[in-house]
Amino acid sequence: MRTVTEHQTAVAELLRPRFEKRGAESVPLPQALHRLLAEDLRAPVALPPFDNSQMDGYAVRSAESGARLPALAAIAAGQQAALLPPGRTVPIMTGAMLPAGADAVVPVEAAQPARFVSAGESVLLPEAPAGQFVRRAGSDIAIGALAVAAGTRLGPAQLGLLGALGLGSVPVLRRITVAVLSTGDELAAPGEPLPPGRIYDANSTLLGSALSEAGATAVLLPTLPDDPAGLDAVLDGLTGVDLLISTGGISQGAFEVVKQGLAGMVGFHQVAMQPGGPQAIGSVRIGPPGEERTIPFLGFPGNPVSTLVSFEMFLRPLLAGPRNRLRARLSADAASPPGKHQIRRGLFAQETVQLLGGPGSHLLHAMAQANALVHLPLGVAELAAGEEVEVWLL
């Protein structure tokens, strides 16, 4: 039996070299949301690009403040400011370029009169130390400094920064394309009638949307009955994908289509984890004759909760980085098989986590109400209410 860490390592060793070689593409800034930056981006301009005023007020030479000074015509944001002659002040708006010579700003409400005077009028300014209400050029970021690091997932703040730096497009990693294959004679497609003894396929939707959320492109294949020859046909027809994931068909039953179809090609393991114990990993040959290539393969167990937990434990960290992880207090006692790392579904709020549903891997309704995965690690058999556990926020 493998530990979770051992299987995580195996998956990372299989996938990371492929993911790292995926290549990049340039996309316009507004379309780069949630993409991964392909290279370190350094600031091509400083931010702010020039010394500017933090307030609506009067720009002044600090050494001349504390006096009545005649004013020049106001400087609006966007104007190129000229030199401030000695013995003068100038109304300046927030964000406007500080004129050369000036080194401080007096807020308009601190002036007498407490308004913007016209050019030629005088205004009494209180003493202002050098640098007061001045945003120095480069005080946010200097030219050439690292703005956003390679691998960063681009959210609104990162994209806003890249916009402020003047970048109209941005190099991002190509999306990973993942084919999803739900297997089992028992599967019916959502929207179709449900014959007796059968269940609707949840895993295509579940994994497809989880992959999308993690930034990958999901290709949902038609569900595969328990027919190993059918699996061969699926592989032959597959092109343009970086990874194949199957669900179901890897356990100890008499009809395990993935296990039978890929015997000798991929490894089948028991991982010391609940749910999600059975796991398959390896490489498969895809594509029509003459255009074959080998891609990595992961086989997840068929129960939906097992599938999603497998995705969260083994694949999502490689696509989208780790989840936010916290310590939280259990709201009630909990038990776990000591030989397994148990992952429960929970509702986290106010530093406490409440387990939802039991450990059963078919409890999809409870999972749909959860906002966290709760980890009861290897070696733990019982935990009392109030004890701390690790939770991952979904």
Next chain:
Amino acid sequence: MRTVTEHQTAVAELLRPRFEKRGAESVPLPQALHRLLAEDLRAPVALPPFDNSQMDGYAVRSAESGARLPALAAIAAGQQAALLPPGRTVPIMTGAMLPAGADAVVPVEAAQPARFVSAGESVLLPEAPAGQFVRRAGSDIAIGALAVAAGTRLGPAQLGLLGALGLGSVPVLRRITVAVLSTGDELAAPGEPLPPGRIYDANSTLLGSALSEAGATAVLLPTLPDDPAGLDAVLDGLTGVDLLISTGGISQGAFEVVKQGLAGMVGFHQVAMQPGGPQAIGSVRIGPPGEERTIPFLGFPGNPVSTLVSFEMFLRPLLAGPRNRLRARLSADAASPPGKHQIRRGLFAQETVQLLGGPGSHLLHAMAQANALVHLPLGVAELAAGEEVEVWLL
């Protein structure tokens, strides 16, 4: 001066009635990721739909377990099981329908022999209590029970559940369409040359991507110079949007395009918040003559950090619900103007939060490195390292 709560209430009162009347549309399940469910969905089938086996093993009448029993032909998942005659057992696969009469499953590894025997062979089964390794019909969710509540944001688990319930499409709220108008003579578009005294427009990208992330459709308008007549033309040309947001032009300067252009139509307030103190709120008339209608309007201040904080405090909760909120310990001392609710940017890890950059609203680079907003509430002037603060995870 308004409190943050007062302005939040004003924004909610302005927008919530409009957002609630937005209407719904039906979308195929795989396209419903991150959409908001429009109505309560109840389970049209039970999950599981029928009693089924939790293990690969032997189905048995529990009263007859603890004996050697002749086996019938195996039941695979997906098959409709017939009655189990008294005095018999039957190999059954995980997920397969339990035959009528059977009420327990013995795992195959507990049988003697510990394998699936052929039909007609006998197998010795240990005693099995009623219900052992049986997933009862409806044990995940009963027919008619609430599966997903109206308003829920549909993630992989919720979509997986709806798939398991057989729903091929799902009613979701229409997306809110928001027009974004960055204002200021100083703005240059990313990708263009930067004249002296000017800065690149970050807010269109920033707000546009923040709106997309929150599930809205953003319409990025061309930036508007400080020309109130130009604002009229923008309003006249606007159609098909639910909300207009401007950035900049609402402060105390001499050239405040939004304040001048919308004077008398909308309210301009100081909110006791830093950054993001100046806020505008009201309604504006849009559309060409004869097709006019009134839509809500929010004016955010022009600094990018102020804009994003305004969005997070006032608009995002109404579009996408509250952020995950936690208590965390400050890694260092912090100061805040006691008359304002200060919102700083921070890096949260391991129950501790480190403030990034100062309070300045131009510090976009620091914000781009942050993963949390840190709240130093009204009335707080100084906090020591180790004291707890509220953080919102971004």
